[in-house]
Structures are given as C-alpha cells and as structure tokens.
Amino acid sequence: MGQWAGYLQLILEGALVTIKLTLMGSLLALIMAFIAGLGRISRFWPARALATAYIEFFRGTSIFVQLFWAYFVLPLLGFSLTPLQAGVLALGLNVGAYGAEVVRGAIKSIGREQYEACIALNFNRWQSLRHIILPQAFVLMLPTFGNNAIELLKASAVVSLISLSDMTFQAQVVRAQTGSTLIPFLTILVLYFLMSSVISASIRGLERYLTRGLDGVRS
Amino acid sequence: MEWDWAFVVEILPTLVEGVKITILATLLGSVLAALIGLGLAILRRSKNVFVSKPVGFLADFIRGTPLLVQLYFIFYVLPDAGITLSPLVAGVIGLGLHYGTYTAEVYRGGIDNVARGQWEAARACNLSAFQTWTRIILPQALPPMIPALANYFIAMFKETPLLSAITVLELMNQARSIANYNYRYIEPITLVGAFFLVISLVSVIALRWLERRYGRIEER
Numbered sequence: 056m057g058q059w060a061g062y063l064q065l066i067l068e069g070a071l072v073t074i075k076l077t078l079m080g081s082l083l084a085l086i087m088a089f090i091a092g093l094g095r096i097s098r099f100w101p102a103r104a105l106a107t108a109y110i111e112f113f114r115g116t117s118i119f120v121q122l123f124w125a126y127f128v129l130p131l132l133g134f135s136l137t138p139l140q141a142g143v144l145a146l147g148l149n150v151g152a153y154g155a156e157v158v159r160g161a162i163k164s165i166g167r168e169q170y171e172a173c174i175a176l177n178f179n180r181w182q183s184l185r186h187i188i189l190p191q192a193f194v195l196m197l198p199t200f201g202n203n204a205i206e207l208l209k210a211s212a213v214v215s216l217i218s219l220s221d222m223t224f225q226a227q228v229v230r231a232q233t234g235s236t237l238i239p240f241l242t243i244l245v246l247y248f249l250m251s252s253v254i255s256a257s258i259r260g261l262e263r264y265l266t267r268g269l270d271g272v273r274s
Numbered sequence: 275m276e277w278d279w280a281f282v283v284e285i286l287p288t289l290v291e292g293v294k295i296t297i298l299a300t301l302l303g304s305v306l307a308a309l310i311g312l313g314l315a316i317l318r319r320s321k322n323v324f325v326s327k328p329v330g331f332l333a334d335f336i337r338g339t340p341l342l343v344q345l346y347f348i349f350y351v352l353p354d355a356g357i358t359l360s361p362l363v364a365g366v367i368g369l370g371l372h373y374g375t376y377t378a379e380v381y382r383g384g385i386d387n388v389a390r391g392q393w394e395a396a397r398a399c400n401l402s403a404f405q406t407w408t409r410i411i412l413p414q415a416l417p418p419m420i421p422a423l424a425n426y427f428i429a430m431f432k433e434t435p436l437l438s439a440i441t442v443l444e445l446m447n448q449a450r451s452i453a454n455y456n457y458r459y460i461e462p463i464t465l466v467g468a469f470f471l472v473i474s475l476v477s478v479i480a481l482r483w484l485e486r487r488y489g490r491i492e493e494r
Contacts, residue, residue: 115474116467117432119446124467127459205338212340216439223343236350244339244347251338 059238062229066239069225070246076142076211076221077250081204083147084154088200091151092158093184106155113152118210121145126217138219142211150207157199161192194265201258205251212247222246282461285452289465292448296434299365299444303434304427306370311377315385316407318378333375341372342436349440365437373430380422384415421484428477432470445469 087109094106113121122145129136136144165188173183215224226239233239317329336344345368352359359367388411396406438447449462 111475111478112471115432115471115478117435117470119433119435120463120467120470123446123450123459123463127453128463131460209338209340212342213436215342223340223346226343226346230350236354240343240347240351244335244343247339247343248335 062233062239063242065229066222066225066242066246069220069222069243070250072139072220073208073211073222073247074250076139076146076214076219077204077208079143080146080150080207080211083143084150084203084207085200087148087151088154088158091155092162095155095159096162110152110155113149114156118145118149119213119216121149122213122217138214138217141217142214142219146207146210146214149210150203153206154200154203157196157203158192161195162188164195165191194262194269197258197262197265201255204254204258208247208251208254277460278458281456281458282465285462285465288448288452289445289462289469292443292445293469295362295442295444296431296446299362299369299434299437299442300427300431302366303369303373303430306366307373307377307426307430308423310370310374311381314374314378315381318382319385333378336372337375341368341433342439344368344372345436345440361437361440361442364440365434365442369430369433369437372433373426376426376429377423380419380426381415383422384419385411387418388415417488420488421481424477424481424484428474428481431477432474435466 091106091109094102095110097103097106122141125136125145126138126141129141169187169191170183173187178187211221212223215221215227218224220228222243226243229239230236314329314333318326318333320326320329345365348359348368349361349364352364392410392414393406396410401409434444435446437444438450441447445466449466453459453462
C-alpha cells in the first residue's frame with residue numbers, strides 16, 4: 056500500500072505539469088485567438104492575409120507534428136526551447152488558431168444595429184469594439200472556448216513524447232517500474248476526466264456570471 | 275543545418291510507405307467512428323434510463339480524456355485481459371471510439387432536426403422502431419450531417435500521428451525513425467508537416483463543396 060502512495064505521488068507531480076501546461080497554453084491560445092481573430096476582420100489586407108496564413112497553417116497540420124517541429128527543428132534554426140516551452144508554444148499556437156475562428160464568428164454574429172448605434176454615438180472603431188461589440192461577443196465565445204480548453208488539455212498528453220514529465224509520461228514511468236498497466240492508466244484517465252469536468256464547470260459558471268441580469272434581453 | 279534536397283529524395287519512398295498506413299488508418303477509423311457514433315446516438319435516446327445514462331457518461335468520459343492515453347489503454351491494458359491486438363487494429367479502434375463520441379453529437383443534432391411530424395407519421399403508419407429508423411428518420415437526417423461528419427474525419431486524419439506512440443508504422447513514425455537513424459530532423463518532420471498541410475487545404479475545398487451540396491447542419 057505504501058508503495059502505491061509513492062507511485063500516486065509520482066502521477067500527481069505529473070498532474071501538476073499537465074495543469075501548468077494547460078493553463079499557460081490556454082493563456083497563449085487566448086491571446087493568439089484574439090490577435091488572429093481580430094486580424095481576420097481587419098480593414099488592412101496584410102493583417103488579414105497574415106492571420107489567415109497563421110490559422111490555416113496551424114489548423115492544417117497536426118499538433119503532434121507542430122510539437123516535434125518546435126522541439127527538434129527550431130533548435131537547428133537557432134532557437135533552443137526547453138520541452139515545457141516547446142509544449143506551451145505548440146499547444147498555445149495550435150489551439151489559438153481554432154480560437155481565432157471562434158472570435159471572428161462571434162464578432163460577426165453581433166447584429167448590424169449595434170454597429171449603427173456605435174456610429175450614432177460617435178464611437179471610433181476601438182471604442183465600439185471595446186465597449187459595445189466585445190462584451191457581447193465574448194459571452195458567445197465562452198462555450199466554444201471551454202471546449203477548446205478541453206481539447207488543449209487532451210492534446211497536452213502528446214508532450215509526454217518529447218520527454219516532458221506530464222501525467223501521461225509519469226504513468227508510463229509507473230508502468231515501467233511496477234509492470235502494472237491497468238492501475239496507472241486508469242488513474243490518469245480519471246484524473247484527465249476530472250480536469251476536463253472542472254474546465255467545463257468553471258466555463259459554465261463564468262458564463263452564468265457574465266450573463267447575469269441579461270435574461271430576456273437576449274434570446 | 276541546411277535543407278538537403280538529395281536527402282529528401284532519398285527518404286521519400288519510406289515516407290510514402292507511411293502515408294499508406296496513415297490513409298488506411300484514417301479510412302478504417304472513419305468507418306468505425308461513423309458506426310459507433312450512430313450506435314451511441316441511438317442508445318443515448320433510449321427511454322430506458324439504465325441504458326441512456328451510462329452510455330451518456332461513457333461518451334462524455336471518452337471525450338474528456340486524451341486519445342493518446344486511450345490508445346495506450348487499448349494497446350497495453352487489454353492484453354492483460356487476454357485481448358491482444360496488433361498495433362494498427364488497436365489504433366483504429368482507438369480512433370473510432372474517440373471520434374465516435376464526437377460523431378454521436380453530430381448524429382444527435384441531425385436526428386433532432388427531423389420534424390416531430392415524421393415520428394408521428396411513422397407511428398400512424400404502424401412502422402416498427404427499426405423501420406422508423408431505417409426508412410423514415412435516417413434517410414432524412416443523414417445528408418445534412420455529411421459536412422459535419424467529414425469535418426471530424428479530417429480532424430481524425432490529423433490525429434493519426436498519435437498512432438506512432440503505439441508503434442504503428444505510419445507517416446510520423448517513419449519520419450521519426452529516419453530522423454533518429456540519420457540524425458537529421460529538419461527534412462523528415464517538415465515534410466510530414468507539409469504533407470498534412472496540403473491534404474488539409476485540399477480537404478477544406480472538398481468540405482466547402484460538401485457544404486454547398488448538402489447544406490450545413492446548423493443552418494437548418
């Protein structure tokens with residue numbers, strides 16, 4: 056029994072790495088999603104072209120390939136990254152590309168009359184975006200952002216293959232040391248499921264908080 | 275390190291071998307995901323709570339956990355229970371099961387979009403449950419789902435590199451073994467990336483066509 060406690064601790068240490076990766080990756084993804092999403096609807100064509108290229112590139116190649124590229128090829132080009140940095144970079148940029156489409160879709164779905172009201176109030180583009188459009192669009196983005204964060208959590212298991220000691224990696228270590236396969240893998244499956252449940256519950260909570268007092272105002 | 279075209283030409287045949295396995299795994303996985311998704315969607319609609327609830331929980335559980343860990347589970351844990359699978363079979367089952375939980379949601383949306391009157395008409399015509407599904411509901415529900423299903427199959431295609439973790443010799447695994455053997459990463463990994471990018475750009479165009487042909491599910 057005492058032996059299992061030691062192995063459990065090993066897996067929990069890995070869980071900490073997974074959580075760290077997910078949080079940092081999500082933060083990068085959120086920033087990239089807004090930059091690229093706003094770039095997609097920019098008035099300037101270079102910004103649109105750049106954002107489209109970024110989105111198509113990162114959505115078109117798989118996360119696994121991007122991670123390997125970041126970890127093995129970038130050092131050859133002169134950028135050395137630690138496994139954690141490579142993991143956060145690949146996860147954040149990949150999920151950010153998916154998020155960018157969410158940002159664009161949500162902003163596009165705000166009704167014309169809101170834009171007309173902004174003009175009527177003599178708001179400039181930044182003011183109307185900041186005070187009128189984004190607060191409404193953000194609520195629409197939240198559920199999909201939640202799903203994207205869960206996708207990021209799940210994709211983070213891939214970092215175990217570039218020798219970053221996340222939860223999946225530690226489960227492999229436990230498997231190698233004990234020869235037991237069922238217990239470590241079942242443990243991490245349950246832990247991953249708990250984490251994704253926490254993400255979806257907190258997104259639902261945030262959504263309720265942001266839409267308080269809006270009942271009946273919007274459909 | 276410089277890009278070496280001679281090396282690219284040298285490794286291409288090996289990569290093509292990997293591409294074949296990648297495509298095979300995607301096709302088999304797609305068929306399995308389409309079938310599993312349909313099964314899950316129908317079971318989840320069951321009136322019996324002891325069927326619909328556990329199936330719903332199972333689907334949520336599979337969707338909430340990483341495909342990589344599920345692949346490990348199928349490949350390493352099932353042999354303890356006496357079920358030994360070849361790497362490719364384990365990989366296809368993993369892909370099918372994982373994406374089946376996604377396609378189940380597509381089916382659910384498509385089935386919910388069939389008007390209530392159709393169910394009532396089927397009952398009025400005294401059709402059995404099986405006849406209702408195969409003759410009335412699915413023929414109407416399936417075509418609008420095709421673009422959304424295709425979308426998940428493309429996503430699955432991009433996840434196939436994960437199969438290299440359970441020793442399937444698909445594209446990524448071939449590239450990695452070339453890279454490790456020659457200690458040159460830049461060409462193999464970049465080529466794999468380029469290959470996936472080209473295929474997915476082409477598939478985006480195909481998807482647009484499917485959407486025009488069959489319509490989007492959410493717009494109905």
